Amino acid sequence: MGRYRNPILPGCHPDPSICRWGDEFVLVTSTFEMLPGLPVHRSRDLVHWELAGHAVHRPGQLDLSSVPASGGLFAPTVRAHGGRLHVVCTVVGGNGRRGHFLVTASDPAGPWSDPVWFDGIEGIDPSLVFHDGRVWLHGTRLADPGDWPEQTEVWLRELDAATWAPIGDEHVLWRGALLGARWAEGPHLFHRAGRWLLLAAEGGTERDHAIVVAYADEITGPYAGDPGNPRLTHRDLGSRAELVDVGHADLVDDDDGRTWAVLLATRLVEGRRSLLARQTCLVPVEWEDGRPVFAPGVGRVALEVESEGVPEIATPPADGVSLGAAVQGSGTEWLDPEWNAVRRLPEEVVEFDGDGAVLLAGGCPPDRVGGLGFLGARLPGLRSLVRMRFSIERAHAGFAAGLMLRHSEAAHLTLLVEDGADARRIVTTVRSADGATRAIETAAPGDGGVVELRIEVDGFTATGTARVGDAPEIAIGTAEVWALGPDAAGGFLGVWAGALAVGDGVIRIDELEVRPLD
Incomplete structure (x- = not known):
């Protein structure tokens, strides 16, 4: 039995995405208007993380010069395929080129490529999935028309595996788990046990944030929501909780077949969200009848976690x-x-x-x-x-x-x-x-x-x-x-x-x- 502390990264690291890279884990988070952008962390045990580099790290890759605060580089996704790491992200706001883009590298430390742009595809929070020789891009956007204000939908497009150009029809997969749900976002698709699992967040990225799940036999749907949605949230804990705003998760398996989720959460100080804002946390995940159980037996994101599969040492403090x-x-x-x-x-x-x-x-x-x-x-x-x-x-x-x-x-x-x-x-x-x-x-x-x-x-x-x-x-x-x-x-x-x-x-x-x- 091991022990670690949340958050697993010091300071503001929102919208985490994770994947396996050989015998390591690679984690990427949002940076908005800050540069270098999209920090790439690596770890062998999910607890001790090293900053390897950034996916946006040199002049000429992107133009964020006119981006206001909280514009710029929104939620990224990192995936490994064919000996390369792939990061997709969205540039929001400013007068430079905007929209979804892809950068790749053969090592977490880089160098990372110039961006490949996906023109004509709207929305935010893009993600990639590679399966049976095919590659799919998916993300979220405001539903048009929506059934209620700020209703969003998760879309899916296949990409040409050689050129990255969108091909085929667009598919709308999801419009939220609950009636009236706002901002179904941060979607990720996984193929497990012969069916597709859609992991998403909804409720906005504040107190009502939540992690929801849906399932389908085909990647293009139709998707049915888990009857236990939301699968993880702190929306019901109020201001007494140590961590709030829990959501925006991604999944990864370790060498022993255990599943883990990285997600964002925010510390409270005197009932207010702290100056550190949204940070990256880690919880174990178990599977029951093909359904993910986040933080099994607890159902909460704790500041200190005991679990199999992690070192028997608490997360060390940051050195600064x-x-x-x-x-x-x-x-x-x-x-x-x-x-x-x-x-x-x-x-x-x-x-x-x-x-x-x-x-x-x-x-x-x-x-x-x-x-x-x-x-x-x-x-x-x-x-x-x-x-x-x-x-x-x-x-x-x-x-x-x-x-x-x-x-x-x-x-x-x-x-x-x-x-x-x-x-x-x-x-x-x-x-x-x-x-x-x-x-x-x-x-x-x-x-x-x-x-x-x-x-x-x-x-x-x-x-x-x-x-x-x-x-x-x-x-x-x-x-x-x-x-x-x-x-x-x-x-x-x-x-x-x-x-x-x-x-x-x-x-x-x-x-x-x-x-x-x-």
């Missing part, structure tokens, strides 16, 4: 990510793949100065959709530290730099050093999705030297401190940041934390870390 440890010498300088930028790749945002430091140029204000001067990582835990030591190398009027906790253009906290008319000052601003802005201004001694900024996050409280040169540490104060959580700010992502530069100027980052305090 440190910029100082990630910059390599010996003529090759690179960033840890955990670092992200917004709508741009990190290497398009920063430069190396040759002495182990990173130069970050200013960009647009954080409330605008554009070229943001931001380098950050997922907030890894309910209690986390964000710290940076930096100096301002060049600054023109209006330039500011420091730390940011970012949910979106509409919701973020910034702790910035600004050069005012009389003296340098440190200003903390919390922007809420309702347009409200709260600012705390602190004068800082000295106009030069190295600045160290820290933000400690504990649930929905952020505490800031600053030090300029050798001067004593300055207590900036605390701010309530529940406005950055999904209950207040909406959207599909949690909080990213890191360095921000705004305006015409450049900072030299000596140290930058984002790590858990739990």
Whole structure:
């Protein structure tokens, strides 16, 4: 009997999809407007995961430059076939090319191919299934006409196995398990025991999220819903649950024939969904009369799970990510793949100065959709530290730099050093999705030297401190940041934390870390 902790990945990792790859498991999750996109994790035991790379990882693959918050790369699916990994996904919003696309690779670490686009097929949440020499693409879209608002349908198209072009007729497979069900999404098809199983979610990706199942003799249907739908949900637990929003699952078998489901769920803090938002969890699945039983004997996604087939050790805490440890010498300088930028790749945002430091140029204000001067990582835990030591190398009027906790253009906290008319000052601003802005201004001694900024996050409280040169540490104060959580700010992502530069100027980052305090 083994033991592990949920979530199995630190920070915001929504919409998980999983497959077998030799003696490993490969897991891919959504990233929306963050780049590099679609992180590809690998594991041998389903509990300890390593970030191998990203399916969207180089300039020219996709254009997300005009994508607003919670647009961009929606729910991916990963499948292995013919010695290659296949990831299908959807680009939503922005002025670049949109719709469903496919990228492939011969290794989880990549390199991943340029996208193959499926033009003329609408919807989101695409998935692939390979069976008997044929390949099928399926996904979800709003039903037209629908029998009720936000009713969705799962569609299926066969693809030419050589060219990926859609062939044959389209088939509508599913319109939800329950009358009035919203957003039947995240569909995956599996062939088991001589029949087809359709796994989907419905109820929206919030408190009413649920996992449902349907069955058919042929891949094209007709599909009949499981009489026990929904097969897994926390919608009935209310705000006392430790995890809510349970849904969007995918299935995989291990070497011993056990079945597992990865799915998303959200931690609650003080009755509100946490700043980490939707995360990836794991539950065992058993089969009774051909029907999947999720978390057998419990029927819930627990924070700690005992099960056969996993190591006898709890999931270790995340180490966090440190910029100082990630910059390599010996003529090759690179960033840890955990670092992200917004709508741009990190290497398009920063430069190396040759002495182990990173130069970050200013960009647009954080409330605008554009070229943001931001380098950050997922907030890894309910209690986390964000710290940076930096100096301002060049600054023109209006330039500011420091730390940011970012949910979106509409919701973020910034702790910035600004050069005012009389003296340098440190200003903390919390922007809420309702347009409200709260600012705390602190004068800082000295106009030069190295600045160290820290933000400690504990649930929905952020505490800031600053030090300029050798001067004593300055207590900036605390701010309530529940406005950055999904209950207040909406959207599909949690909080990213890191360095921000705004305006015409450049900072030299000596140290930058984002790590858990739990």
